[in-house]
Amino acid sequence: MKNFLAVKNNQVSNINEIPLLDFSSLHEKIIEKCKKSKIRPICFFGLGKASSVRLFVALADDKNSEILVSSSILNRSTTYPSLTPKVPAFHIFERDFHEEFGIKFEGHPWLKPVSYRKNRFDSNSKIENYPFFEMTGEELHEVAVGPIHAGIIEPGHFRFVCSGETVYHLEIQLGYQHRNLEKLFLDNKKIAPHLAESIAGDTVIGHTLAYLNAVESLTGTEISRRAQIIRIIALELERIAMHLADLSAIANDIAYLMGSAVFGTTRTTVINTLLSICGNRFGRGLLRPGGVIFDVDETLIKKIKTNLAKVSVITDRMAGVMFTCSTVTSRLDKTGTVSKEDAIKIGAVGISARASGVNIDSRINHPFGAYAEMKLKNKYNKTGDVSARTHIRYVEIGQSINIINRLLPELEKDSCSESIFCEIKNNLNPESFVISIVEGWRGEIVHTMLTDEAGQIIKHKIKDPSFNNWYMLALAMRNNGISDFPLCNKSFNLSYCGNDL
């Protein structure tokens, strides 16, 4: 019997096809698989019954563009060996699973709550009593920051253990943004696309696209080529806008006024382009099941082209000045370094992983729609410091502009003039399973859906890239000055609500 079912991104399979192993052999097989490079967990969730939980695990095989799915039945009252000591990337997944079902994983180094979800197993565990790590010593001091911060950012608590200005350890405690989204999705099917747009306010297109890909695969709906292209243009515009916003914020954090001002205004050009496509600067209301509801006509194509040309010139010039300014490089270089080994170990994804030299990008490894034939080249840096994370953003802006410029001419052709929207007629496939991966600007977004016999969604699992990457920030801070924390934090720019859901 096969241990794993291999599927592609957005490929629907029957739940009964997913192998059901007992936990000890699943444990063994997962460790065996993950020993190979380029195989990492992307999804780990359970479907709860009265006395048992069916655990679903999905591993991404980036080399072969496959997703390996397997499952096991776990008894609620039993303790199971943890995967984390052998494959550290599982640490956050196991914590999340433990929080929901209360099943203990023996050997997990810190089985602490992740998001204080509403349906957590142990409702007595309260956010006020989070079990922080403690370190004792005469010369050590603790600094507690948050959950309310100076500035307009989301709530989250950071606890530093420092010796003078040097940080030994940073513990990040989140959960203040929990909205019980997974349940909201199940209860409010009619407004599901709107909910998807609100999973993380800065990744509207990314999350909505991942959600729609999953729903459209489950209903077997074919999206017209034109709609697919407009979707990808919107996704790339979002990427450009957010990368520019981050460059501006990083420049602002190091008090580099010029960079902050120039990148900030350039971002406005990009989000205004999205505004002229769909009437919303963040792309809300553009994507709906069945396609897109705003077309890109010839005048808009021209506008996008001129705007992007402008953005490209300004970004190149400003980046040229900024990355050669000695005070800027002295501030960014060798700050908050995460090594490639560490990044792979903890299962980092997205730009932060690429900045550390991990060569993953789901637009290339697990492409969908128009990405499949684009033959993108992966861009990555090696140093893993703030400088690398800043620079990779600049490089990706160029790459995204290039992608849009390659796609736009196709919209002008007559062969690509189909309708941009088709009503979804079919019901969801019963007893099916689909994993949808989209590379949002921050990294890999994974939406997993399961349906029951009646074709109703019974599980909608969302994984934002922040979920993997928060721990990377903690690693980056080790042995750095505490005054570098805001800069390191900005260089990752992770989502609090994407983690808490």
Place this chain on the structure above:
Amino acid sequence: MTIILNLILILALPLLFIGVINKTKAFWSGRKGPSIFQPFYDFVRLFKKGMVISKTTSFVFLIFPGITFGTTFFASLLIPFALHSSVLNIEGAFIIFAYTMSLGKFFSIIGAMDTGSSFEGMGASREASFSTIVEPAFFIIMGSIIALTDIYNFDGFAMIISKAGSVGYLIVILGAITLFMIILIEGCRVPIDDPNTHLELTMIHEVMILDNSGPDLALLSYSSGMKMVAFASLIANLLIPTEIPLRISLLLFVGIIMAIAMAVGTTESAIARLRMSRVFDFIFFTSSLSLIILSFVAIGLYG
């Protein structure tokens, strides 16, 4: 007459100085920016507000803004504005100047510690360590000028060129540069500190006044401006030529102070802030410059 003029300048210039810095920064980032009189409006607005005082604080927290303001004001009285006599003309004024400023700093440090906040503790520790190493630079400059002119207060600035000849010009230029760097350090401006981003973990001066509000906050930002103007006045005194009528020297004086404000604003726009561990290098550099001044003085005297 000059005393009243001096007092007006001492009281009005600090807020104008901050206004000009902000306007310059707005100009360089392509914004229109607030009016240069905005700090005046802010000052009045803050004075109309009430104060929130943490329950964990003691009387130290209540008195330190007043002491900081008082000491800075007193120190400013010692400086001759536009090379004409200062309000208080005391022998050895520079030592009184340095240590009155330090007294104010001492109180703002213990005032910050008094809140018991870990952020303010970090800010206080940074302020204390940076102040310690910036002190030698100031004293070496002042000592050099006294060695040259034999005048034990700030009036000696006028005699540099007549005493040292052509080397005097080098002393004046280097002195102006060193004092400019001291303004950036004492005023907690970029590249030492960033007064704009309110990131509690990275700030020095701003983090020490996190708990202050209303009139206290107004006094503290006013004294921070006053401190910068005091050091800027020293530069102006170095640069203004002697033997010119009061009217012109006054214009020159205000002009130089405003030019220094613009220079501070331009510095903030052009470069990024230094990493905290690199701040020491910057401050040691001022000490090195002041030692060079000392060697020029030796040349001027015996060369």
